[in-house]
Amino acid sequence: xxxxxxxxxxxxxxxxxxxxxxxxxxxxxxxxxxxxxxxxxxxxxxxxxxxxxxxxxxxxxxxxxxxxxxxxxxxxxxxxxxxxxxxxxxxxxxxxxxxxxxxxxxxxxxxxxxxxxxxxxxxxxxxxxxxxxxxxxxxxxxxxxxxxxxxxxxxxxxxxxxxxxxxxxxxxxxxxxxxxxxxxxxxxxxxxxxxxxxxxxxxxxxxxxxxxxxxxxxxxxxxxxxxxxxxxxxxxxxxxxxxxxxxxxxxxxxxxxxxxxxxxxxxxxxxxxxxxxxxxxxxxxxxxxxxxxxxxxxxxxxxxxxxxxxxxxxxxxxxxxxxxxxxxxxxxxxxxxxxxxxxxxxxxxxxxxxxxxxxxxxxxxxxxxxxxxxxxxxxxxxxxxxxxxxx
Ligand code: GDP
Ligand code: MG
Numbered sequence: 151x152x153x154x155x156x157x158x159x160x161x162x163x164x165x166x167x168x169x170x171x172x173x174x175x176x177x178x179x180x181x182x183x184x185x186x187x188x189x190x191x192x193x194x195x196x197x198x199x200x201x202x203x204x205x206x207x208x209x210x211x212x213x214x215x216x217x218x219x220x221x222x223x224x225x226x227x228x229x230x231x232x233x234x235x236x237x238x239x240x241x242x243x244x245x246x247x248x249x250x251x252x253x254x255x256x257x258x259x260x261x262x263x264x265x266x267x268x269x270x271x272x273x274x275x276x277x278x279x280x281x282x283x284x285x286x287x288x289x290x291x292x293x294x295x296x297x298x299x300x301x302x303x304x305x306x307x308x309x310x311x312x313x314x315x316x317x318x319x320x321x322x323x324x325x326x327x328x329x330x331x332x333x334x335x336x337x338x339x340x341x342x343x344x345x346x347x348x349x350x351x352x353x354x355x356x357x358x359x360x361x362x363x364x365x366x367x368x369x370x371x372x373x374x375x376x377x378x379x380x381x382x383x384x385x386x387x388x389x390x391x392x393x394x395x396x397x398x399x400x401x402x403x404x405x406x407x408x409x410x411x412x413x414x415x416x417x418x419x420x421x422x423x424x425x426x427x428x429x430x431x432x433x434x435x436x437x438x439x440x441x442x443x444x445x446x447x448x449x450x451x452x453x454x455x456x457x458x459x460x461x462x463x464x465x466x467x468x469x470x471x472x473x474x475x476x477x478x479x480x481x482x483x484x485x486x487x488x489x490x491x492x493x494x495x496x497x498x499x500x501x502x503x504x505x506x507x508x509x510x511x512x513x514x515x516x517x518x519x520x521x522x523x524x525x526x527x528x529x530x531x532x533x534x535x536x537x538x539x540x541x
Contacts, residue, residue, distance in 0.1 A: 155413035159223065160353050161421055163250050163382065165232035166286075167240065167275065168257035169265035173288040175203050177257055177326035177340075178220060178233040184329055184340045185222045194222040199330070202233050217243050219423060221411045224348050230411075230423045237267050244274050250382040251275070252421070253282040253351030255343070256305070260293035260323065263301040264308055270466060276312045277459065277534040278522055282351040283309060284320050286343055291325035291336060298323065320346035356420040361447030362386035362394065363516070364426070365483035366440045369433065375407070377431045379442060381484065385420045386444065396431065397450055397516055398440030398485075404429045439485030441516045450514035451540050455506060458525065458535035462502040467532045471500045478532065480511060481524040488512040506538070 166174035179202055185194035202218045218233045232251070234240050244251065254275055258268055275283060285305055290298060306316035322343040328336035367381040379396075388394065388405055395402045407427030408415050418424040426442060441448065461467025472478075476491040492508040499505040517540045525533035 152412065152414055155410050155415040157228075157415075159226060159228045161228045161230070161419075162252045162351065162353065163230050163232070163421060163423070164253050164255065164347065164351070165234070165251050166255050166257050167271035167283075169259070169262070169267040169271075170237065172257045172259040172262065172265070172268070173286075173326045174257045175199055175233055175235070176330060177255070177286055177288060177324065178202055178218075178231060180326040180329040180340050181231070181344065182220055182222050184337050185224065185344070192223075203235065219411075224344050226348055229347075237270070240267075240271055240274060244271075244278050244280075250384070250421070251278075251280045252354045253284065253347065254280050255286050255347065256283050256309075257286045257288050258301065258305050259289045260287050260298040260301050261289050264304050266466075268305075269308060272308060272312050272314070273465060274531075274534075276314070283314055284343065284346045284350055285309075285322065286326075287321055287323045288326055290323035290339070291328045291333075320350050322346050354421070357385040358387055358420055360385040360420075361444035362388045362392070363441060363443045363448065364388075364424070365485070366396075366436060366438055366442060367484050368438060369436050370425075371433045372427070376427055376429065377433050377436060378407075378425050378427050379436055379440075380423070380425045381442075383418050383420050383422045383424060384483075387417055387419045388424075388426070389417050393445055394426075394428075394442050395445045396428070396436055396440050396442050397448060398437065399431070399435045401431055401435060402445055403431050439483070439487075439515075441483065441485075443516070448516040448518075451517045452511040452514050453508070453541055454511075454517050454537050455508050455539045456523070456535040456537050457504060458499070458507055458533045459504045460499045460501050460533045461531060466530055468501050468527070471498045472532075473498045478525050478527045480509065481526055482515055482517070482521065485515050486526070487515055507535075 179199040182197045186196040197220045220231050222229050302321050309319050310316035324339040324343050325336040329340040363384045364381045366379045370378045390408050392405050405426050406429045408418050409425045463469040474493045479486050480489045489509040489511045521537040524531050
């Protein structure tokens with residue numbers, strides 16, 4: 151049988167962000183390689199570039215989910231790390247909370263500097279409450295020192311402009327590619343990056359005493375065992391044998407198995423990325439966007455008020471205002487639901503504005519004050535908001 155997951159170190163969720171081709175996937179592979187080769191007692195498995203880049207794509211409810219999770223361990227922490235291939239994946243997975251990042255590694259190519267998606271991902275991170283960013287100034291093997299210095303200044307300014315205190319943010323010059331090739335100098339650079347992450351990204355507060363809640367990212371069938379849902383535990387704990395309800399599917403059931411990264415566990419906690427095996431639940435009754443929770447702990451609703459930032463055209467948003475009667479998609483946790491917008495007396499919101507709105511969703515979903523969400527239209531994000539009142 152499989153080795154059980156042993157919780158020996160605090161667990162954090164982290165991910166690479168940044169413009170396409172700046173080296174996110176290469177760096178992710180390099181991190182696992184450097185840690186795997188640290189010594190005989192290393193608990194990290196090397197994951198190659200190809201295995202990260204060819205993470206299985208799954209379509210659920212018309213949303214293509216494309217996200218690779220790898221795990222690794224430093225001396226002090228266990229990390230789940232997400233690498234997302236395309237810009238649309240960031241928007242879906244970060245803004246909806248599916249990625250649930252406790253911190254992020256912003257990858258910036260020293261050769262190219264800040265590019266549009268660099269800025270957009272910093273903006274997204276701020277919107278979804280990622281409070282700590284560490285910068286990997288990648289491709290430092292190929293860049294000229296003076297140019298790299300300029301890129302560093304530029305990145306610090308960008309971070310400061312988004313409230314990250316750019317002067318204090320660790321900026322580490324790395325080469326994912328050379329580290330992957332085993333070059334000692336650049337292997338050391340990846341070690342330095344990991345040290346920066348270990349020390350600069352604090353352990354987030356986990357709401358372990360709260361009732362269990364997990365928003366479903368993916369649904370799978372394991373032949374002979376039943377239906378499995380995967381996702382990150384948002385709060386609370388869950389054990390094998392616990393009763394849970396699936397909101398959206400309107401079923402109550404029992405958790406008959408729990409795994410993280412293929413390893414069985416008895417208890418999953420807030421912050422863990424897990425697979426839950428659910429007793430007697432048919433594959434087609436549960437979908438991405440449903441919420442698994444302690445029975446009776448959440449009451450779904452469809453009306454709420456929110457503070458919403460309408461993205462400017464420069465940030466990839468609309469170029470024209472929105473008005474009462476606007477009917478976009480709302481991405482709430484892992485769900486996407488249509489909603490009617492009422493702007494009240496303001497009546498219109500221009501790109502770049504922050505406004506208060508009332509929303510009537512097309513169906514009930516678990517809502518609460520402080521919950522973040524994204525507003526999408528025609529495949530792009532046009533707004534990001536926070537629930538202020540429910541009902
Ligand atoms: P992603 O789109 O951000 O995931 O970028 P990839 O990891 O796919 O890398 C894009 C390209 O940059 C590939 O051709 C890599 O080999 C190259 N690359 C990545 N990291 C480095 C590096 O540290 N140095 C150099 N010279 N090239 C790199
Ligand atoms: Mg990539």
